[in-house]
Amino acid sequence: MKRGWAAFALILAGMFGPAAALADPMPIRVGWVVTPGHLAPLIEALGKREPGVFKHLGQSYVLQTTRFQGTTPQIQAQAIGDLDVAALSTAALALAITNAKLEERVVADVVADGVEGFFTENYVVAADSPIKTIEDIKGKRIATNAIGSASDAAMRTMFRKHGIKDADFTTVETNFANMPAMLDGGKVDLIGTLPQFLQELRSHPSKYRVLFTASDAVGPTQAVLWGMRAETIAAHRPVFVDFFEDHIRAVRWFIDPNNREEALDILAGVTKLPKESLGFAFSKDDFYHSPDAHPELDSVQREIDEAVKLGVLPQRVEIRPKHVDLSLIEEAKKRIDGK
Known part of the structure; x- marks a missing residue:
């Protein structure tokens, strides 16, 4: 009987390939504009150089990053299904919801501007x-x-x-x-x-x-955030939790002073700029990156409201609770920190 089940298992493996654990990892497509503010291309490079930082990269997902001229062009890329995680300004977030009619969700921080002690444009x-x-x-x-x-x-x-x-x-x-x-x-x-x-x-x-x-x-503001469509999150939630667990680990790696020289090496390699010109990066002369990937939602709403009041944006949108989903980063952080 045992030999019969073993033969049956071999037949299944031949027909359907290995078990789910060995299935091809899901591509996660992430947009970015300028690095090192937008860490996505650096994290992609870190995955190749220091794979030990990551627990799930290459297993449940692979990272694919795409550069855009700005945040607003990423709205169209999301709308046609070419982008999973978009780097959006607060204005782009509002336009994605009100103009493009996307079920957009704020899921994580990218960069904050004007945080006390850090860079402002x-x-x-x-x-x-x-x-x-x-x-x-x-x-x-x-x-x-x-x-x-x-x-x-x-x-x-x-x-x-x-x-x-x-x-x-x-x-x-x-x-x-x-x-x-x-x-x-x-x-x-x-x-x-x-x-x-x-x-x-x-x-x-x-x-x-x-x-x-x-x-x-x-004022101090969540200059750029990560936005995802609700249906994208729902379709692959466990994989995105894996992704954000790795992402938080990578962000912490880059802003850790102990890794500064290697981080600058990676930045120089990605940007093709001389390392000596990159001394601002991952310091107080750079934009602020949350070590938990947590976006500052009050500033997002404040900036949208101000932009509508002044006529910069055509229509107000209330982002909470409908257009916010921090459960991915919260579950990811809990895996890392245990709380």
């Missing part, structure tokens, strides 16, 4: 620019990475507070990396700058001038 003009006040923006050319991005929404909120409407200036969409050269060349009059530009800004006070910061515009 600087909006910069040339030192000799005639732009001395926000009101001087009228008639000028303003660079943005993507309309509706975190950088763009904070900038437009500041403009609206000073009576500047979208029609009062020219918007030039371009990659963050191109902005300093465009400002230097006189092709635009104001740019938003990420931590990558901080050293250049500090080194050349006679060349650049900060007009305002994102924190001035919107």
Whole structure:
């Protein structure tokens, strides 16, 4: 009888392949814009370099990251089923819900801007620019990475507070990396700058001038968050808990000072930039990353409400409770910390 069952098991294995534990891992497709703020491509690289940090990578899932120009283009990618986890600004979150009609859920932190002691985005003009006040923006050319991005929404909120409407200036969409050269060349009059530009800004006070910061515009805020469609979560919840357990471990690895040199090596490899130019990363000169991947929901709602009030967003959305699902990161954290 035992030999009969063994033969039967071999037949099943031949017909259907190994058991579920040996099934192909599920691809999880994650969007990102700029690293190291967006850690996704670095975590992908970490998985290849330090697989011991991860418990489930390559078993229940594999990570596939895709770079986008901004957060808003990820709405369409989600809508057509090409993206599982989207990096969204608060404005993009609201638009995904109100315009694209997606059953979007806030699931995790990506970066927070203006957290005390950490970086806030600087909006910069040339030192000799005639732009001395926000009101001087009228008639000028303003660079943005993507309309509706975190950088763009904070900038437009500041403009609206000073009576500047979208029609009062020219918007030039371009990659963050191109902005300093465009400002230097006189092709635009104001740019938003990420931590990558901080050293250049500090080194050349006679060349650049900060007009305002994102924190001035919107206060400390959950600049970018991860959003997922409710149906995606429901279809593969156990796998996503595995993914977030690994993700939290990886975030903690990157922000641990003990791993700093190796983390900078990985960043240099991904960005193809010299390591000596990346000293801002994973420090107080960088955006804040929650070690538990926990998003700051109060600031998300506050920024949406302010944007609607000022006409930056067309329609208000109440994100809690319907559009929030923190159960994935909470279960993942419990696995790691036991609480």
